[in-house]
Amino acid sequence: MLTDLVEGCRKEDRNAQRKLYEHFHSKMLGICLRYAASREEAVEVLNSSFYKVFKNIHRFDDSKGNVEAWIRTIVTNTAIDRYRKESKRPNTIDLDYAYKESHGSIAVEDLTAQEILKLVQDLPPAYRTVFNLFAIEGFSHKEIGERLGISEGTSKSNLAKARKKLQKALSINYEIKRRQHAK
Numbered sequence: 604m605l606t607d608l609v610e611g612c613r614k615e616d617r618n619a620q621r622k623l624y625e626h627f628h629s630k631m632l633g634i635c636l637r638y639a640a641s642r643e644e645a646v647e648v649l650n651s652s653f654y655k656v657f658k659n660i661h662r663f664d665d666s667k668g669n670v671e672a673w674i675r676t677i678v679t680n681t682a683i684d685r686y687r688k689e690s691k692r693p694n695t696i697d698l699d700y701a702y703k704e705s706h707g708s709i710a711v712e713d714l715t716a717q718e719i720l721k722l723v724q725d726l727p728p729a730y731r732t733v734f735n736l737f738a739i740e741g742f743s744h745k746e747i748g749e750r751l752g753i754s755e756g757t758s759k760s761n762l763a764k765a766r767k768k769l770q771k772a773l774s775i776n777y778e779i780k781r782r783q784h785a786k
Contacts, residue, residue, distance in 0.1 A: 605623075605626070605669075605670055605671075606665060607619070608622055608623045608626070609623070609660065609663065609665065609670055611623075612656075612657060612660045613660050613661055615657075620657055623656075623670075624653055627671065627674055628649070630671075631649055631652065631653075631674060631675070631678045632645060632646070632649050634675065634678050634679060634682070635648040635649045635652070635678060635682060636720055636724065637720070637723060637724075637731075637735045637739060638679075638682035638683075638685075638686065638731065638732060638735055639682070639685075639724065640724055640725075640728065640731075641724065644685075647685075648678070648681055648682050648685055649678070651681050651685075652674070652677050652678040652681040652682075655677050655681060656674055656677055659677075679740065682732075682735075683732065683736075683750060683751065686728050686729070686731075686732045686751070687751065687752070718776065722769055722772045722773065722776070723735070723769070725772065726765050726768055726769070727768075729761050730761050730762075730764050730765035730768060731765065732751065732761075733747055733751070733758050733761040733762050733765060734761075734762060734765040734766075734769075736750070736751075737758070737762050738762075744758040744759050744762070
């Protein structure tokens with residue numbers, strides 16, 4: 604079935620393009636959400652990604668891999684490209700102003716997937732991108748550095764800062780939930 608859709612996309616068949624998009628929409632949107640600061644931004648990355656998929660579908664070699672992995676690579680690279688573009692803009696917000704030490708243990712099990720995703724989305728773009736590439740995609744710091752044009756040390760530093768911010772956010776979230784349950 605996917606082979607037929609890919610072939611239809613190569614022929615620029617709009618129906619095949621729509622079906623391929625619908626087939627992978629949810630899974631690829633999930634990837635975009637991990638990199639984006641909002642759902643709207645994630646949808647923009649997703650749409651840009653599929654534009655690239657349809658524009659370059661003739662380059663996909665059925666014999667060398669599966670189409671899902673190929674599309675996933677395009678989605679991830681599009682998200683990284685967006686990060687690079689956004690990181691060139693000056694950021695005047697000091698995001699470290701409110702750091703506090705974590706209090707007590709955090710019950711991550713009590714969080715929904717949506718709440719965890721929101722915590723990751725709230726990370727600054729540099730931290731969020733490194734966190735996703737390292738913790739979720741499994742890239743090494745050397746590979747992340749090469750992909751993002753940063754040093755290996757910067758990648759490690761950004762990951763440590765991302766973890767610190769996530770711990771803080773988890774701590775705050777835990778306190779809010781604890782107080783709500785105490786009432």
